Amino acid sequence: MGINGNVFASRRNTFLNLERRYRCCLVLRTSSFGEGCIRVFSENEKDKIHTMEYLFLISLFVIAFLYSSVGHGGGTGYLALLALFGIAPVFMKSTALTLNVFVSAISFFSYYKAGYFRWKLVFPFLITSIPFAYLGAMTKVNPSTYKIILGIFLLIAVARMLFVPKAITETSEKVPILLALAIGALLGLFSGMIGIGGGIILSPIIILMHWANVKESAAASALFIFLNSISGLFGLATSGFTLEPHIVVWIIVGIVGGISGSYMGSFSLKSDKLKFVLAAVLLMASIKLFIF
Numbered sequence: 636m637g638i639n640g641n642v643f644a645s646r647r648n649t650f651l652n653l654e655r656r657y658r659c660c661l662v663l664r665t666s667s668f669g670e671g672c673i674r675v676f677s678e679n680e681k682d683k684i685h686t687m688e689y690l691f692l693i694s695l696f697v698i699a700f701l702y703s704s705v706g707h708g709g710g711t712g713y714l715a716l717l718a719l720f721g722i723a724p725v726f727m728k729s730t731a732l733t734l735n736v737f738v739s740a741i742s743f744f745s746y747y748k749a750g751y752f753r754w755k756l757v758f759p760f761l762i763t764s765i766p767f768a769y770l771g772a773m774t775k776v777n778p779s780t781y782k783i784i785l786g787i788f789l790l791i792a793v794a795r796m797l798f799v800p801k802a803i804t805e806t807s808e809k810v811p812i813l814l815a816l817a818i819g820a821l822l823g824l825f826s827g828m829i830g831i832g833g834g835i836i837l838s839p840i841i842i843l844m845h846w847a848n849v850k851e852s853a854a855a856s857a858l859f860i861f862l863n864s865i866s867g868l869f870g871l872a873t874s875g876f877t878l879e880p881h882i883v884v885w886i887i888v889g890i891v892g893g894i895s896g897s898y899m900g901s902f903s904l905k906s907d908k909l910k911f912v913l914a915a916v917l918l919m920a921s922i923k924l925f926i927f
Contacts, residue, residue: 691720692888699734699892703742704900705913706838706853708735708860709889710831715923726879728772728830729871733878735832735864737886738893743857745897746850756807756847757855759815761862764823764833768863771827772870781825785836786924789917792839796914803910807847822859827867832860835920838913849906849913857897 694716702709713731722730746752796803818840826833834856841852879885900909 687720691716692884695734695885695888696892699738699889700896700899701912701916701919703738703745703857703893703896704904705849705909705916706739706742706746706855706857706860706897706900707834707916708739708742708832708857708864710735710826710829710860710864711835711920711923714830715919715926722879725877729868729876730879730882730885731830732772732832732864732867732871733882734885734889735860736868738889739832739834739857739860739864741890741893742897742900743854743861745894745901746854746857749850749901751850751901752854752858753847753851756810756841756851757858759810759812760819760822760837760855760859762819763816764819764826764859764863765866767820767823768827768833768866769870771824772830772867773873774824774828781828782924785825785829786921788836789839789921789924792843793914793917793921795843796839796910796917803842803849803906805848805906807851808845810846823863823866826863827870830867832864832867834860834863835917839917849909850901853900853909853913 695713698709698712698716702712710731713734714727717727717730743752818837822833822836825836837859838852838856841847841855842849846852847855900912904912
């Protein structure tokens with residue numbers, strides 16, 4: 636009797652499961668949204684997923700547009716966006732660095748064509764930042780402490796740029812080589828650990844130390860981010876990393892946003908207006924560092 640009861644219960648459960656699947660008109664779908672898991676979705680859930688994907692792409696475009704306008708790749712913005720939309724953590728650092736490479740390259744090209752690039756400004760920082768970005772990407776640590784420190788620094792930089800008279804000037808002073816080497820090493824290490832290019836920190840340092848004006852710092856930061864992101868990707872490759880399945884589409888969206896934003900920043904906006912865009916980007920980046 637007990638055996639017959641178990642068989643009956645098993646068949647009943649199987650029937651109910653099949654009926655539930657039939658009623659919901661379910662489809663099998665693999666999505667990176669929701670930790671990359673494989674689930675069965677109803678038609679209503681499919682519509683919600685499509686809406687979230689479109690919203691993600693729009694947000695990605697806006698981030699690439701804003702960051703590229705001030706010579707940045709958008710790494711901090713991408714990391715926040717990926718976390719907000721539930722992308723699997725295994726994809727985050729490689730995705731942010733990959734998007735950084737394309738967007739910062741476009742931003743650098745725009746500012747270079749506009750005549751704002753000075754090789755002597757950025758070279759001392761690159762000497763140490765590139766190898767340290769490689770080491771940072773290989774280091775497996777919890778970067779939460781560094782994020783808080785960098786977030787506080789960005790808030791201070793925003794306050795100085797907006798509220799301190801003559802904090803930003805059009806004249807530039809000579810960059811101390813030893814100090815630039817030290818700053819480059821620290822920024823390279825931190826950016827490799829977190830998964831950003833480091834330009835979000837470099838640009839306010841250059842501006843507030845009066846080593847360059849806003850647009851010159853944008854050109855320098857764009858190249859800094861581009862090379863450090865490539866170095867970080869090589870560092871990740873040593874331990875192996877997986878690219879997100881939708882990365883090609885995301886790169887295309889990032890490129891479109893990068894072209895639009897960098898053209899606006901390098902050719903259309905004047906420096907006194909660009910500083911407000913930069914302050915807004917730095918503020919968003921600091922919020923991201925505190926929350927995500």
